[in-house]
Amino acid sequence: EPEVTQTPSHQVTQMGQEVILRCVPISNHLYFYWYRQILGQKVEFLVSFYNNEISEKSEIFDDQFSVERPDGSNFTLKIRSTKLEDSAMYFCASSDGRATGELFFGEGSRLTVL
Amino acid sequence: GQNIDQPTEMTATEGAIVQINCTYQTSGFNGLFWYQQHAGEAPTFLSYNVLDGLEEKGRFSSFLSRSKGYSYLLLKELQMKDSASYLCAVKDSNYQLIWGAGTKLIIKP
Numbered sequence: 392e393p394e395v396t397q398t399p400s401h402q403v404t405q406m407g408q409e410v411i412l413r414c415v416p417i418s419n420h421l422y423f424y425w426y427r428q429i430l431g432q433k434v435e436f437l438v439s440f441y442n443n444e445i446s447e448k449s450e451i452f453d454d455q456f457s458v459e460r461p462d463g464s465n466f467t468l469k470i471r472s473t474k475l476e477d478s479a480m481y482f483c484a485s486s487d488g489r490a491t492g493e494l495f496f497g498e499g500s501r502l503t504v505l
Numbered sequence: 506g507q508n509i510d511q512p513t514e515m516t517a518t519e520g521a522i523v524q525i526n527c528t529y530q531t532s533g534f535n536g537l538f539w540y541q542q543h544a545g546e547a548p549t550f551l552s553y554n555v556l557d558g559l560e561e562k563g564r565f566s567s568f569l570s571r572s573k574g575y576s577y578l579l580l581k582e583l584q585m586k587d588s589a590s591y592l593c594a595v596k597d598s599n600y601q602l603i604w605g606a607g608t609k610l611i612i613k614p
């Protein structure tokens with residue numbers, strides 16, 4: 392069964408360092424997303440991406456965040472200068488874009504900022 | 506503002522039935538999803554409702570009333586592996602998913 396894959400599964404970094412989280416969405420999907428979930432809290436939308444550009448972004452997705460689809464398979468989230476409050480689980484998701492289409496989530500990347 | 510409300514936590518007994526409610530107030534409606542999330546894992550899709558009524562899928566059923574802004578997830582013949590958080594999410598007029606905080610379901614033997 393096709394799945395969304397994410398790397399790394401866990402990253403520990405120092406405050407102020409840059410972090411890149413990687414995702415390989417399901418191959419025939421057209422819409423890609425990043426969500427985050429702080430421990431014990433709700434899933435929060437960060438950004439959606441379609442046709443090689445950002446289609447929506449939340450207030451959380453400020454200038455410290457960027458996304459890129461560098462090739463035909465990878466979808467990355469970069470945090471330029473991490474803060475303590477960026478510590479969370481980051482989920483990548485993809486969908487086929489139908490209105491009824493559910494999101495398929497990757498297993499997540501746990502980011503710990505020290 | 507947009508809001509989705511679910512109970513924070515529920516407890517049920519193995520073999521029993523439990524109903525998890527969700528009420529929503531969103532700018533537009535393009536469907537309601539239920540996801541299951543085990544601790545430390547990604548959400549996995551359970552069900553989708555866009556029309557009023559009951560959708561049944563094995564032990565799980567989901568109900569929607571658009572006029573009341575209300576849905577519930579019904580889990581039958583509960584198993585210990587059903588212990589998880591259950592997330593209600595609504596697609597708004599921009600087709601963005603608005604998430605509830607989730608209901609943590611604890612199953613006791």
